[in-house]
Amino acid sequence: MKSYCLIIFKPDALERQLVGPILKDFLDHGFTIEIADCKTVTRPLIFAHYEEVITRLGEAFKKRAAAYFTGKRMIPVIVSQAGDQAIPNARKLVGKTDPSVAAPESIRGHYGRDSLAAADAQGRIAENLIHCCDSQEAFDRETALWFDPAVFDPNGIEA
Numbered sequence: 536m537k538s539y540c541l542i543i544f545k546p547d548a549l550e551r552q553l554v555g556p557i558l559k560d561f562l563d564h565g566f567t568i569e570i571a572d573c574k575t576v577t578r579p580l581i582f583a584h585y586e587e588v589i590t591r592l593g594e595a596f597k598k599r600a601a602a603y604f605t606g607k608r609m610i611p612v613i614v615s616q617a618g619d620q621a622i623p624n625a626r627k628l629v630g631k632t633d634p635s636v637a638a639p640e641s642i643r644g645h646y647g648r649d650s651l652a653a654a655d656a657q658g659r660i661a662e663n664l665i666h667c668c669d670s671q672e673a674f675d676r677e678t679a680l681w682f683d684p685a686v687f688d689p690n691g692i693e694a
Contacts, residue, residue: 538621539569540668541677542629544610546603547662553646554610557665560642564628566614566621572682574611576604583680595658603660611681622668629667 542561544554558568574580581604582589582597589597616624630637634647643663654661668674 536619537567537615537617538619539613539615539674540566540621540625541666541674541681542612542614542625542668543666543677543681544612545662545664545666546607546609547649548646548664549608549610551646551664553664557642557646558612560628561614561625564624566616566625569613569615570682570686571610571612572686574609574681576607576609578605580680581605584677599658599660611677613678613682622670622674625667626669629665632663633661634663 544557548554548557561568578601581600585596585600589600614625615621628642630641630643630647632643633651634643635650635652637644637647639645642665646664647662649662651661668677
């Protein structure tokens with residue numbers, strides 16, 4: 536049995552040319568790349584993607600997300616792994632949201648150079664390189680946002 540996880544390379548990963556090294560980290564940890572795409576981010580897409588965070592953190596986060604992501608490129612990638620632990624394994628590999636406190640062997644700990652505190656103080660989004668879904672529900676919802684059903688249909692896929 537394979538399980539799946541959605542990861543999304545954020546603009547800072549693309550700008551710093553870290554997509555290749557980060558994908559290699561996934562491959563080195565037993566993941567397989569199933570599908571990848573490149574998207575130019577629109578306001579409706581990023582607002583839908585961050586709907587829960589916007590609800591929790593409010594208008595300030597919504598404005599920051601619009602300013603940082605809109606019009607920039609992001610790369611959603613579906614990875615798989617043998618067994619039923621792709622999401623928890625990917626989240627461990629990616630590391631904590633705040634790169635300044637992420638484990639050194641994690642992606643954010645290794646490549647990160649920002650912190651949530653610095654981002655908040657400067658009124659911007661933290662540059663933490665990559666998004667990783669956190670549940671089957673998030674996988675289903677996010678793949679429906681980022682992939683055209685003609686390219687990828689998540690029905691029947693167990694994250």
